[in-house]
Amino acid sequence: MLLPTAYLVVRVLDEGVSAWEDITSVAARQAVVRTVALATTxxxxxxxxxxxxxxLTARTDLPLRRMWTVLLALPLAVPSYVGAYTFVAAFGPRGMLQDVLSPLGVATLPEIYGFRGAWLVLTLFTFPYVLLPVRAALHMMDRSFxxxxxxxxxxxxxxxxxxxxPQLRPAIAAGGVLVALYTLxxxxxxxxxxxxxxxxxxYIRYTSFDRGSxxxxALVLVALSLVVVIGESMLRGKARYHATTRHAAAPVVRLGAWKWPAFAFCTSVVIISLVVPLSVIAYWLARAATDDSASxxxxxxxxxxxxxxxLAALVAVAASLPIALMAVRYPGALASVAEKAAYTGYALPGITIALALVFFAANYAPSLYQTMPLLxxxxxxxxxxxxxxxxxxxxLQVNPNTEDAAxxxxxxxxxxxxxxxLPQIVPGxxxxxxxxxxxxxxxxxxxxLVSPIGFDTLATRVWSATSEGFFARAALPALLLVALSSxxxxxxVLREERA
Amino acid sequence: MCGRAFLLACAALVSTLALAACSDDDGGPSITLYSGRNEALVQPIIDQFTADTGIEVEVRYGDTTELAGVLLEEGDNSPADLFFAQDAGALGAVSDEGQLMTLPQPVLDLVPAKFRADNGQWVGLSGRSRVVVYNNTAELTDADLPDNIDAFTDPSWDGRIGWVPTNASFQSFVTAYRLLEGEEAARAWLEGIQDNNPTVYPNNGAAVEGTANGEVDVAFVNHYYLFQFLAEQGEDFSARNHFLSGGDVGALVNVAGAGILESSDHKEDAQALIEYLLSKVGQEYFANKTYEYPLTAGISVTEGLPPLESLEPPEVDLSNLDDLAGTIALLQETGVLQ
Known part of the structure; x- marks a missing residue:
């Protein structure tokens, strides 16, 4: 887990003092402030x-509750770069919305580029990271309290x-940290x-082959990620919430007069985080010559x-178990360091992780380089x-008493x-x-950069098409990417509902 | 039991990985190409090369500078035989690390001296001219546009310009500006454009589309993006190219090129690919399918594109356009890049 950080340290040491001057410049400080502001908001x-x-979807009599339960998780299936492209197409200057509104006398729309747009897009496509654990926790929670x-x-x-x-704190913290690090x-x-x-x-430093800088x-990002992770563990606190007994039917909260405002709220979130991107992709698809797009x-x-x-999902879960076990059952300095180290990679841009692995694998494990196991x-x-x-x-939800009894x-x-x-944690x-x-x-x-050569995925297909502006060609792989993820x-989501 | 199923899944996984690790290819001549040029643009001609020569080509597609970064990290252990880059700068960076071999003179001689490396370590395969793409639905015609890039610092262009400061071709142009006119002139130009509040685009395609959509009146890009949009969307696409003239730096002609890795075990086959791309078949492909300039003699350009001979580019040694670090520093000092 520390490979990327080790690589960064090697590169910075190569570079020496100028790297330090680089990250302490005024421009660098401004970039840090901007990044922290974005991640926080x-x-x-x-x-x-x-x-x-x-x-709303776990505890109330919201109309069409089940449908919202499903739809509100789906924005997670939309890659944020696809989301961003579709938002520019829909809400950008002279975008689709502007075309619709201009006959009505709307001359300009609010600026989509810059902080506001990045904030909106990242929020809309990452909030399910919080929603899913929170809903799971609401279902699992001991309602007697x-x-x-x-x-x-x-x-x-x-x-x-x-x-x-307060009982939701661990779930909120777990989801929030993923959102914060993803944003970084x-x-x-x-x-x-x-x-x-x-x-x-x-990225700009890489394009000028300025690897040291x-x-x-990237080390600044690692430091920020540590702040986030330490903040999370403080927020999470030492508290544990074991479910003692399972209470079957929860009292459903009657929304009363709030029913329709809540309904409108869910509708608008689904419209902008799901309907808008999918409609834009569908529009690109319709505009494409069919054979071109399909090919x-x-x-x-x-x-x-x-x-x-x-494969990655299985391996990651298997690798996470020992660390999680250590952190939960045998908390201490070692567990804490292992856990926090695991998080550092997540805040780094993919290009940095990729180059770190290229460096180590090509030079120290050439037989693994560009193979599936390395990927x-x-x-x-x-x-x-x-x-x-x-x-x-x-x-955390497993009561250690059951283990002790066995x-x-x-x-x-x-x-x-x-x-x-294991049987108790399989759903988790x-x-x-x-x-x-x-x-x-x-x-x-x-x-x-790291896959076996010629290894195509839906994401690389989308990239390949959009990087030259062939949006029509990107439509079908993008749609399939969302569909297969859904x-x-x-x-x-449905299984959780039934449980 | 869930536990057993999980263990079984893990066992299956380990064996899959083990299998994947020992899979091998099946003999026959084969080379590995790192291509910073887009798959849609180069895969067809590579397939044709394989059909004609029997040499298989494994291609890793990626961003030119990212792949150059990968080559630098790989060092002598690179599996690549050949690097195909969007611009001379990335080839220069790899060449500077001593990772490219010197190409044989007959191969180099296929293209004019100004379109290949001084040290003979890379050769241009196709040419691209910097242009000013303009929105031709506004009250703006080719004749209204200035013939030099400096004119766009005039306040009358405030809010009307689009550019792509992160783009490698743009950065090469700035490097050429520094080289030809000096550091201070380049700084003044960048500041002049900054004062006109240019719109920043993430890539050239978006800049051309933004121009056609009227987000901006002009954008500084390479010549061939327009032809892709015209082919996809027809003549209604409301942007056209304006070529600067009189040896202006804004009329820079750069190349996409290739070099062979010093660490390659298949140098001859790699050279065969370069020769193929410089043959009539290869050059006509670049002329008609990617709308670029062929670099070898006697190949005509795509319809609507002025021939290479008619352009008036600045006199600049592309091999010297390798001080990207200096350009980035200037772009940062002027606030063009953060």
């Missing part, structure tokens, strides 16, 4: 959206703020929307995407935190893990695997 907005929508609070005379709002919300690492959306965050600064800036999509690319993402390893390094968060949350009955540690712990592990699967489906820089997401 995106995370805050995602938490607000994730918690409110999670509560809430009922007790209500019984003691607390109002519904008080019960939510003082009883429900994102290059696609910020470059399309022209916002100069650190990842874009790093790029590495210095740009191979069955192999679709299979490769699913295959590599599936899967690279994905794991990059996306382990997504599996780690879910694994840890799942393990041990007391003379079972070995391994047997207890396999027969007592599955949701971690799902997150990794979805993200690898969308992953681009590592796939382009299937496991749908299955998981």
């Amino acid at each position: 995106v995370t805050a907005a995602s938490v607000a959206l994730g918690v409110s929508l999670g509560w 809430e009922e007790a609070a209500r019984g003691l005379g607390a109002s519904r709002a008080e019960a939510f703020w003082r009883v429900t919300l 690492s994102d290059f696609g959306a910020v470059s399309i929307l022209r916002f100069d965050s650190l990842s874009r600064v790093i 790029a590495a210095a800036f 740009w999509l191979t069955r192999e690319a679709a299979w490769n995407s699913v295959y590599a993402s599936g 899967i390893f690279a994905y794991t390094v990059r996306f382990l935190p997504q599996a780690l968060g879910s694994s840890r949350t799942a393990l 041990r007391g009955l003379g079972r070995s540690r391994a047997t207890v893990f396999r027969r007592v712990t 592990l599955t949701s971690g695997a799902l997150l990794v699967f979805l993200t690898v489906m969308k992953e681009l820089p590592v796939t382009l 299937i496991p997401l749908l299955v998981s």
Whole structure:
């Protein structure tokens, strides 16, 4: 997990003092401030959206609740660079919306480029990272506390703020940290929307073959990611919330007069985070000459995407288990360092991870270089935190008393893990695997530079077409990418509903 | 049991990975190409090369500078035999690290001296001219446009310009400006354009589309993007190219080129690909399919494109356009790049 950081240190040491001067310049400080501002506001907005929508879809009599449950998870299947392209096409200057509105006398739309656009796009395509764990936690939560609070005379709002919300803290923190780190690492959306965050600064250094300076800036990102992760563990606190008993039917909150405003809220989120991007892609598709578009999509690319993402999901979950076990059952300095180290890779732009692995593999493990195992390893390094968060949350929900009881009955540690712990955490592990699967489906820089040669995925097809402005050709692979990502997401959401 | 299923899945996974690790190719001549040029643009001619010569080509597609970065990290252990780059700068960066071999003189002699490396380590395969693409629906015609790039610093162009500061071709142009007119003149030009509040585009395609959509009146790009849009969207696409003249630096003609890796074990086959791309078949392909300038003698350009001989580009040694670091520093000092 520390490979990328080690690589960065090597590069910065090569560079020496000038790297330090580079990252302490005024321009660099401004880039840091901009990046922190973006990450903070995106995370805050995602938490607000994730918690409110999670509560609405898990606990209330919202009309068409099941439909919203499914639709609100789907924006996660839209890559943020595709989201950004579609937003520029839809809301950009002289975009589709402008074309519709200009006869009505609307001369200019609010600026989509810059901070506002980057904030909007990143929020809309990352809030499910918060929504999914929050909803899972709401389903798992021991409701007797809430009922007790209500019984003691607390109002519904008080019960939510003082009883429900604190219990949601681990879920909010786990989702929020993913959003924050994703925002730090994102290059696609910020470059399309022209916002100069650190990842874009790093990329520009690479384009001028200034590897030392790029590495210095990447280390700044590593430092920021540590701040985020330490902040998360402080927010999460030491508290544990084991479910003692399962309460079947939760009292459904009646929204009353708020029913339709809540309905409108869900509708508008789905429209801008799902309907808009899909409509733009559909428009590109309709504009494409059919044979041209179809030729740009191979069955192999679709299979490769699913295959590599599936493998990476399994490996990442397997790799996350020991770290999560250590962190939950044997907390201490070692566990804490291992856990935080795992998160550092996630805040780095893909290009940095890719070049780090190129450097180490080409020079120290040439037989692995540009093979599937290395690609899967690279994905794991990059996306382990997504599996780690879910694994840890799942393990936290397991009451250690059940394990102790089995041990007391003379079972070995391994047997207890396999027969007592694992069955209880499988749902949690599955949701971690799902997150990794979805993200690898969308992953681009590592796939382009580290994969076996000629290894095409849907994401590289989309890149290949859009990088030369052939949006029509990008439409079909982009649509299929979203569709294939949606299937496991749908299955998981529906299963959670049934449980 | 869930636990057992999980273990089985892990076992299956390990064996898949082991299998994947030992898969091997099946003999026959084969070379590995790192292509910074887009798949849609070069794969057809590579397929044709394989059909004609029996030499298989494994291609890793990527961004030119990212691939150059990969080559630098790989060093002597690079699996690549050949590097095909969008611009001379990236080839220069790899050449500077001593990772390219010197090409044989007969290959170099196929193109004019100004379109290949001084040290003979890379050769141009196709040419592209910098142009000013303009929105031809506004009250703007080719004749209204100035013949030099400096004129665009005039305040009358405030809010009307689009550019792509992150683009390698743009950066090569700035490097040429520094080389021809000096550091201070280049700085003044960049500041002059900055004062006119240019719109920053993420790539040339977006800049040309933005121009056609009227987001800006003009944009500084390479000549061939327009022809791709015209082919895709027809003559209604409302942008056209304006060529600067009189040896103006804004009329720079740069090349996409290739070099062979010193570490390659298949140098002859790699050279065969370069020769093929410089043959009549290869050059006609670039002329008609990617709308670029052929560099060898006797090949005509695509319809609507003024011939290479009619252009009035600046006299500049492309081999000297390798001080990208200096250009980036200037772009940062002037606030064009963050």
